Amino acid sequence: MRYSQLLLPTLKETPAEAEIASHQLLLRAGFIRKLTAGVYAYLPLGLRTLRKIEAIVRQEMNRAGAQELLLPMVQPADLWKESGRWEKYGPELLRFVDRHQRESCLGPTHEEVITDLVRMNVHSYKDLPLNLYQIQTKFRDEIRPRFGLMRGREFVMKDGYSFDASEAAAGVTYNKMKETYSRIFARCGLSCRAVEADTGTIGGNFSHEFMVLAATGEDTIVVCTACDYAANMEKAACPAPALTAAKPAPLELERIATPGKKTVDEVTTFLGITPDQLVKTMIYLADGKPVAALVRGDHEVQPVKLKNLMGAVDVELASEDTVRKVCGLAPGSLGPMGLTMPVVADHQVMAMANMVTGANQDGVHLKNVNQGRDFPVALAGDLRMATAADPCPHCHGRLELPRGIEVGHIFKLGTSYSEALQATFLDDQGKRQPFVMGCYGIGVSRCIAAAIEQNHDDNGIIFPLPIAPFQVILLSLSVKDAEVTKAADTLYEELMKRGIETLYDDRNERPGIKFKDADLIGIPLRVMVGKRFIEAGEVEIKHRGSGATEALPMAGAADALAAMLDRLMAGATKG
């Protein structure tokens, strides 16, 4: 492709709307342009990289025995009502009515549609297993789209769905997909980690997220430095502490005035105690009913864990007004004693004795509070966020809490959808069984952003070779010089003949501009034809990543570059 004919509007200055590197660089390098909040147009370069990732995904999915299809984006409400998600899925589901007043929605995901398709067309265990996928634009009306391609409302996703005859067979499929995903991300040049995850709104019972480690990631994950344990915050287990010694005997309850001291910091400083001697009482609404969640002062409640422990559908932190209504005072001096609502406690709280809590009276706290004697606990379990101070739940090794970008998510769905939609087959006994399902997503467009977050410098993007929009950028450094132009034209043709994806910068621009643009758009291999080298019968090569330069003889340069690319491609996969 000749640069002079390409729509590639690079920007010298950073648009004010972009905050993080990938968003800034995607705009500056002319990959994307925003149409409206969370909705982007892909320009030629952006599309090329998108297509490269898609191609890798296709190859690996096909290799794993999955089949590609394409499902509708517009979906009827009836199907969603059948699965129960028309009510459950929030305002993120973009709903509308058509001219016949039929309720419809834009597909944010396709469990209903695929299950419907399979129930209509697959009836026997002999047709299983079945693994189907599509690469398609999804729409989710996100509350807050942000960071460019990182969290758009419209985005490109690969979603796959598997149908098996048994739990055991579904497990095999799940593991195969897990391996496939690792291979896909490695081939994209992404350094990625599979972490255990909660199943969220998709439902089901087992799941892994694939996280690209990056400081700008939206999620915090928990990884062990000693073993391969990794989980997201919603899932990272904080097991009950081993009781090494008997609890100290309960002391006499004391009331202490703590005027104006509300936060854990204020109260512990005022009382001269440490946060692990205090218990925080957090009021949540579980399916609309108040519940008091107890965690140690130095811990934070993890709402999803609370939700799961309660067996609730929805859990949210109560507003200050709600707290006033159900407790009779604002947060700041809350405590478990005398509350009428159920009290649930974290493991660590159960291990405490003679704790400090609020007295449910403004400006008053209680000392020597003891579970059992002073208040009942309805439910105890793992309620809190893991911290770097916790040991690994598997090997007791040291944990780290890096940030990550979720690029893939796989779920074992079980039979929740097939039962809701009555999608069944006859097994080898002639018995009707629901399909055992799995579902597998990859944020294809998000992968572009993730790759840039992980691979850039002050000058621009540094694309991993397998997903770079072009493999080579050929710069003619002096378009007006007939000799240089002829040499560059010839080399361009030679490269094209060998199928090397080359962007030929034939613009009548000064060399500085071409260097800057080449760095910005991040093409791995830069080949320069200029007066300085042409006199020696050479072209100059510069590697975008390392910055290393080398000279190649003009004669045979195309072959040498082809060989170089083969070598680089072979080494590009992240281990």
Added chain:
RNA sequence: CGGGACGUGGCUCAGUCUGGUAGAGCACAGCGUUCGGGACGCUGGGGUCGGAGGUUCGAAUCCUCUCGUCCCGACCA
């Protein structure tokens, strides 16, 4: 949905407090000089100051409403 910020040529922004008839740099077009890390000179085109209403002799500037964008908190690929 709550909290904060912003909206002025394609981009980055000044001008708004203290009303007086719209600016700069970059980009774009032309000419000339330049030509291996975002050159320089001259000339030129381009703006409903997000929109509507109001106050005023006069509004980018003050008031009201509205739309949009971005950032921080509850969702997810």
